Amino acid sequence: MTQTDERPVVTVDVVIFTLRQDDLLVLLVRRGQPPFEGLWALPGGFVHADETLEAAALRELQEETGVRDVYLEQLYTFGDPGRDPRGRMISVAYFALVPGAEIELHSGGNARDARWWSVYALPELAFDHGRIVNYALTRLRYKLEYTAVGFQLLPDEFTLSELQRAYEVILGEKLDKRNFRSKLRKAQVVEPVHRYRESKGRPAQLYRFRPDAVAETKARRLFP
Amino acid sequence: MTQTDERPVVTVDVVIFTLRQDDLLVLLVRRGQPPFEGLWALPGGFVHADETLEAAALRELQEETGVRDVYLEQLYTFGDPGRDPRGRMISVAYFALVPGAEIELHSGGNARDARWWSVYALPELAFDHGRIVNYALTRLRYKLEYTAVGFQLLPDEFTLSELQRAYEVILGEKLDKRNFRSKLRKAQVVEPVHRYRESKGRPAQLYRFRPDAVAETKARRLFP
């Protein structure tokens, strides 16, 4: 009940993932002021007095991308002293998955740049944001293994090849087409919609995610 | 860069688990002041200006139990406005696992009560601490399934029956002895130490955790 004056500043930072052209992208904004002026950083800002942490993260997300109704999950809270040279800053990090459709970026009130970067070719990041992005990527890959969270990165309708490519891009490895499809069938997480996507070659059946599908797989237990 | 005056207060709260007599226990302290005077709450307190969040959690843990070198993991950050009637409070929750040995509790400077409670028979808790304990229990059960974290709750040497009972208490279900042991053998996470525990019936071989053992099992992927 002491130290009324040593209150740290609390912010939210959001790692926003999307897919585009067989690549996994993260949204970064270029800082217009010191410290780290000119470097790229995660979108984020202060938590308002009357909003929940999640609401603050959603607000940041919407200010940058305009999207609503996206997958958003609290990631971790970073609060080492010295992570911001201006003073004690505690950042509650979230990660968000937005569908791969073309999102037009809102450049924000203070006219800063915002653009997508491949997670596999990031620039130098301000603060400890590089560490935050790495942690978010680890968590995304991990969740992908036992939940159906990957669908959050795809549009409402998609082909099985698109879905498989999404998984391959995120996991960074090749998957077998027949095994992928047979597992999908068994899990009953997608259903065909009676339309086709035409491109080169044979047209592909379009599918959608079944919202009533069980979204979690049990982990294999270390002990029975 | 505005609202210098609206800074929330940041605290850490620690859910400290231990095992005793075939029960899973949580450490709670009785509040001596309003709000929620007389109710039980998680041990916790302010984050000092120069310490990391984890250091603050370790400090609280040590003040209450005297233990060091325990398993500690950040759980989640709770920050809804209104979770504390005194004002905006943001709590970074941690959970800790301490071995089941007899820990003598330090009653703390302000002479408040501290005692262990069964997670299966908790009293009414102050603030949103009931929710935090539930979340910690979910996480503990979950981690138990794919890591070797359960050993953190046992003394250095233990019998296989004790280990199995620990798992049963935490998971809230019976396990098959032969399957449990054969999976342990395959995972190579324990090794016998050449001593026995004598009690009623046949003496039991004592084991210890192998520190070089791989502590994680892969989750079964939803997709191949």
Place this chain on the structure above:
DNA sequence: ACAAAAGTGTTGAGAGTACACCCATGC
């Protein structure tokens, strides 16, 4: 001898993994 807890294997079912060819369309 008996009570109490420790210790020990096998079998059937389901899931994971590796692997190669035909199909429908546009040009």
Place this chain on the structure above:
DNA sequence: GCATGGGTGTACTCTCAACACTTTTGT
């Protein structure tokens, strides 16, 4: 007719889950 991507099944291995009796000690 050929290039392009879409679509399909089988065999082997490994893990999971169910299940009951013998061993060692103290009294």
